[in-house]
Amino acid sequence: MTTLYDLHCHSTNSDGDLSPSELVERAAENGVTNLALTDHDTTDGLVEAKICADELNLTLINGIEISSQWEKQCLHIVGLNIDPQNDALQNVILEAKKMRQERAEKIAFKLEKKGIAGAMDFVKNSPVEGMITRSHFANFLVSHFHVSTLQESFDRYLGDGKSAFVSTTWTSLEVNVQAIRAAGGVPVVAHPLRYGLTATRMRKMLGAFKNAGGLGMEIVTGRYNPDEMRILANYANQFELAGSIGSDFHSPKNKWIELGRLAPLPDSVTPVWELW
Numbered sequence: 001m002t003t004l005y006d007l008h009c010h011s012t013n014s015d016g017d018l019s020p021s022e023l024v025e026r027a028a029e030n031g032v033t034n035l036a037l038t039d040h041d042t043t044d045g046l047v048e049a050k051i052c053a054d055e056l057n058l059t060l061i062n063g064i065e066i067s068s069q070w071e072k073q074c075l076h077i078v079g080l081n082i083d084p085q086n087d088a089l090q091n092v093i094l095e096a097k098k099m100r101q102e103r104a105e106k107i108a109f110k111l112e113k114k115g116i117a118g119a120m121d122f123v124k125n126s127p128v129e130g131m132i133t134r135s136h137f138a139n140f141l142v143s144h145f146h147v148s149t150l151q152e153s154f155d156r157y158l159g160d161g162k163s164a165f166v167s168t169t170w171t172s173l174e175v176n177v178q179a180i181r182a183a184g185g186v187p188v189v190a191h192p193l194r195y196g197l198t199a200t201r202m203r204k205m206l207g208a209f210k211n212a213g214g215l216g217m218e219i220v221t222g223r224y225n226p227d228e229m230r231i232l233a234n235y236a237n238q239f240e241l242a243g244s245i246g247s248d249f250h251s252p253k254n255k256w257i258e259l260g261r262l263a264p265l266p267d268s269v270t271p272v273w274e275l276w
Contacts, residue, residue: 002031002033003033003034004031004032004033004034004260005032005033005034005035005245005246005271005273006027006032006034006035006036006245006246006247006249006259006260006262007034007035007036007038007061007063007078007080007188007244007245007246007272007273008036008038008063008065008078008190008218008221008244008246008247008248008249009023009027009035009036009037009038009246009247009248009249009250009259010023010037010038010039010040010065010248010249010250011023011037011039011045011049012045013039013042013044013045013131014039014040014041014042014065014131014133015040015133015134015135015136015250016039016249016250016251017250017251017252017253018251018252019045019048020037020045020046020048020049020052021048021049021051021052023035023037023049023249023259024037024049024052024053024056024058024060025052025056026252026259027058027259027260028056028058030258030259030260030261031260032058032259032260033058033059034058034059034061034273035049035053035058035059035060035061035259036060036061036062036063036078036080036246037049037060037061037062037063038063038064038065038078038079038080038246039064039065039131040065040066040067040076040131040133041064041065041066041067041093041096041097041100041131042064042093042097042131043062043064043082043084043089043093046060046062046063046084061080061081062080062081062082062083062084062185063078063079063080063081063082063185064078064079064082064084064089064093064180065077065078065079065190066078066079066092066096066171066176066179066180067096067099067168067170067171068170068171068172068173068176068177069169069170069171069172069173070172070173070205070208070209073195073197073205074168074170075173075189075190075195075205075209076189076190076191077173077176077177077180077187077188077189077190077209077214078187078188078189078190078218078244078246079179079180079183079185079186079187079188080185080186080188080216080244080272080276081184081185081186081275081276082180082183082184082185083183083184083185084183086179086182086183086184088178088179088182088183089179089180089182089183089185091179092171092175092176092179095171096131096170096171097131099168099170099171100131100132100133101132102168103132103166103168104120104123104132104136104137105120106166107119107134107137107158107164107166108120108123108137110163110164110165110166111137111157111164114157114163114164116141116144116146116157118140118144119137119140119141122140122143122144123136123137123140134154134158135150135250137153137157137158137164138150138153138154138158141153141157141158173208173209173212174212177209177212177213177214178212178213181213186215186216186242186272186275186276187209187212187213187214187215187216188214188215188216188217188218188242188244188272189205189206189209189214189216189217189218189241190218190221190246190248191218191221191222191248192206192217192218192232192235193224193228193231193232194222202235203235203238206235206238206239206241207239209239210239210240210241214241215241215242215272215275216236216241216242216243216244216272216275217232217235217236217239217241217242217243217244218232218243218244218245218246219232219233219236219243219244219245219265219266219269220243220244220245220246220262220263220264220265221244221245221246221247221248221262222247222248222257223256223257224263226263229263229266230266233266233268233269236269236270237268237269242269242270242271242272242274242275243265243266243269243270243271243272244272245262245264245265245271245272246262247259247260247261247262
């Protein structure tokens, strides 16, 4: 059997559409042999995912994606091969949950000021199994016909600088990286090109990440093209970071991103799975 890694995906415990077991089943159907469930700021789905993975003879890698603050930039740091019960990691998760609850209440208040009431009640009464994300408010806006699509909800209300956007100061990059390391895990910068950093800022960020104890960065993810992957591979080698690979799958509705549908990791990069 060909080994196929997918080290970044989401379930209903954060902003995914599939339960942990449904996610594992879909991954197995797509030929994935090693899967990391990396829900936003929570590890609640890992037990269910592990039970299903064992039944399907799929290797589950315990993971998480943690919102982190670097300077004024929100970065997402994936933790791979973690001990979910580690105290330092759980403290970070509790702090993130508090921040997300506060942000959710502020988003609902801003929407109400725009004449859109009932958002918080909808989120509280929806099957939110883990962390509240902006996607839950996007679902509200679509289901109540305030917008036509999820993307429109971000373009009009929830995206950066829009009327219902709420800026949040997350736990620092250094604290989160060290929590992942304390949990025996490998810290990885998620989707590095998504932050819109200049080359100078990218190098500065990766330097700060490396100095904090970071070990890897995603090279193959989402819809990156070959040129983008080459650029990221060069950064990984420059900063002596291992390379990771993950679809960042959220929903079957997105036909462009699928579990296991990934280009191979460039040969020039050390695979992150060699670190555990």
